[in-house]
Amino acid sequence: MTDGSRLEDARLDVSRHAARLFWEKGFDATSGDDIAAAAGISTRTVWRYFRSKEACVEPVLKVSELRFAALLGQWPKTESIDQFLARSMTAFVSDDAFVRDSIAAVRILAILHREPALRSAWLMACHAAEMELIGVVADRAARTADDFEVRLCAAAITAAMRLVDEEISAAVINGGIHVTSEEATARIISAIRAAATLPICDAVA
Amino acid sequence: MTDGSRLEDARLDVSRHAARLFWEKGFDATSGDDIAAAAGISTRTVWRYFRSKEACVEPVLKVSELRFAALLGQWPKTESIDQFLARSMTAFVSDDAFVRDSIAAVRILAILHREPALRSAWLMACHAAEMELIGVVADRAARTADDFEVRLCAAAITAAMRLVDEEISAAVINGGIHVTSEEATARIISAIRAAATLPICDAVA
DNA sequence: CACTCGCTGTCACTAAGTGACATCTAGTGC
DNA sequence: GCACTAGATGTCACTTAGTGACAGCGAGTG
Numbered sequence: 160m161t162d163g164s165r166l167e168d169a170r171l172d173v174s175r176h177a178a179r180l181f182w183e184k185g186f187d188a189t190s191g192d193d194i195a196a197a198a199g200i201s202t203r204t205v206w207r208y209f210r211s212k213e214a215c216v217e218p219v220l221k222v223s224e225l226r227f228a229a230l231l232g233q234w235p236k237t238e239s240i241d242q243f244l245a246r247s248m249t250a251f252v253s254d255d256a257f258v259r260d261s262i263a264a265v266r267i268l269a270i271l272h273r274e275p276a277l278r279s280a281w282l283m284a285c286h287a288a289e290m291e292l293i294g295v296v297a298d299r300a301a302r303t304a305d306d307f308e309v310r311l312c313a314a315a316i317t318a319a320m321r322l323v324d325e326e327i328s329a330a331v332i333n334g335g336i337h338v339t340s341e342e343a344t345a346r347i348i349s350a351i352r353a354a355a356t357l358p359i360c361d362a363v364a
Numbered sequence: 365m366t367d368g369s370r371l372e373d374a375r376l377d378v379s380r381h382a383a384r385l386f387w388e389k390g391f392d393a394t395s396g397d398d399i400a401a402a403a404g405i406s407t408r409t410v411w412r413y414f415r416s417k418e419a420c421v422e423p424v425l426k427v428s429e430l431r432f433a434a435l436l437g438q439w440p441k442t443e444s445i446d447q448f449l450a451r452s453m454t455a456f457v458s459d460d461a462f463v464r465d466s467i468a469a470v471r472i473l474a475i476l477h478r479e480p481a482l483r484s485a486w487l488m489a490c491h492a493a494e495m496e497l498i499g500v501v502a503d504r505a506a507r508t509a510d511d512f513e514v515r516l517c518a519a520a521i522t523a524a525m526r527l528v529d530e531e532i533s534a535a536v537i538n539g540g541i542h543v544t545s546e547e548a549t550a551r552i553i554s555a556i557r558a559a560a561t562l563p564i565c566d567a568v569a
Numbered sequence: 570c571a572c573t574c575g576c577t578g579t580c581a582c583t584a585a586g587t588g589a590c591a592t593c594t595a596g597t598g599c
Numbered sequence: 600g601c602a603c604t605a606g607a608t609g610t611c612a613c614t615t616a617g618t619g620a621c622a623g624c625g626a627g628t629g
């Protein structure tokens with residue numbers, strides 16, 4: 160599912176190591192050399208891949224959001240969001256690579272309050288997801304991607320996804336609460352329905 | 365209006381110089397030493413004020429958003445957003461300090477596509493505004509600040525403000541289009557009305 | 570006046586990030 | 600199979616972002 164270019168895959172691999180190190184040792188205590196060593200590449204290549212240390216986690220944060228955005232891209236116009244996610248979400252979350260990256264992402268989100276640098280990476284990842292969602296919303300609303308209302312709707316939905324992700328992450332990691340995939344799905348649906356500024360959540364064709 | 369602590373004011377002053385330099389010379393071509401020299405302080409103090417070079421513009425980006433958030437904090441429950449902004453916006457935008465900072469912010473927003481590092485600063489500033497808006501929304505919706513729907517509404521409204529700001533900035537700077545304060549106000553009202561997920565835009569008392 | 574206390578400058582230092590160039594590797598054409 | 604090219608990587612010297620430690624300075628406060 161949605162494997163990017165060879166280079167992007169390499170970046171994602173390094174990003175996974177960076178995310179693990181940030182989680183285990185903290186952002187400040189992890190150096191570029193540490194990330195390079197863990198990923199088995201030279202430090203120079205780390206800085207070729209990423210423009211800054213915090214940007215090292217962007218791919219792993221992005222990929223979860225982008226996979227969900229890509230999933231929404233497959234949402235048939237004849238279905239409501241409830242119908243679509245009810246049948247597609249279980250297969251989605253049983254993908255192994257997805258689960259591992261999600262855990263890594265959730266851990267990063269849970270330490271956001273301690274690490275301001277990581278928050279900026281998270282917000283950049285959400286911005287990337289927002290850009291992807293514009294196309295999805297435009298298609299579903301039968302409008303163009305440069306339409307302000309389309310972009311507003313995409314931004315609002317992205318904000319909803321971001322909040323749900325942050326909240327679930329905090330609950331799971333810091334609160335020790337177990338959240339089932341059904342609960343998570345229900346919350347994301349509810350939040351997207353509330354936030355969507357265009358009538359795209361029910362069948363549109 | 366809303367002058368923070370002495371230290372915050374100093375930070376804002378340095379931030380103005382940084383924003384001007386980033387606009388004039390570009391982000392990469394501006395060093396920490398340049399910023400320090402322009403602000404008349406030592407380089408060491410620059411890094412005491414800001415955790416990174418991109419964070420140097422955060423205060424100047426934040427202050428416009430926070431001033432607007434503070435304005436919304438004064439929004440009486442007996443008025444609709446149209447009524448309130450119609451009478452308060454003109455006084456708001458005629459404040460000199462506000463105008464100068466707004467121009468600086470608008471210039472930064474207009475070069476966001478060239479400078480990814482500055483986008484992360486912008487998103488962090490919007491995040492700060494979102495945190496402020498939570499209180500405003502909670503108050504107006506007669507709910508608590510930890511209520512998910514309150515935070516969702518604040519996030520959606522912040523996203524709307526962000527998009528309007530980005531769009532107007534691009535139009536003004538890159539498109540050479542003149543935008544009157546009435547047009548800007550009308551667009552922000554329309555966007556906030558569309559994005560708000562709780563019924564706070566009309567009178568609530 | 571003495572006495573904090575928080576802010577700033579100086580300077581030496583570490584770590585983030587870049588430029589330049591050699592090398593390696595994966596195609597691609599023959 | 601071989602030669603050729605283009606893009607990715609490693610090495611190393613380098614610049615700039617960012618920190619630690621300590622000394623001074625200036626505004627309260629008793």
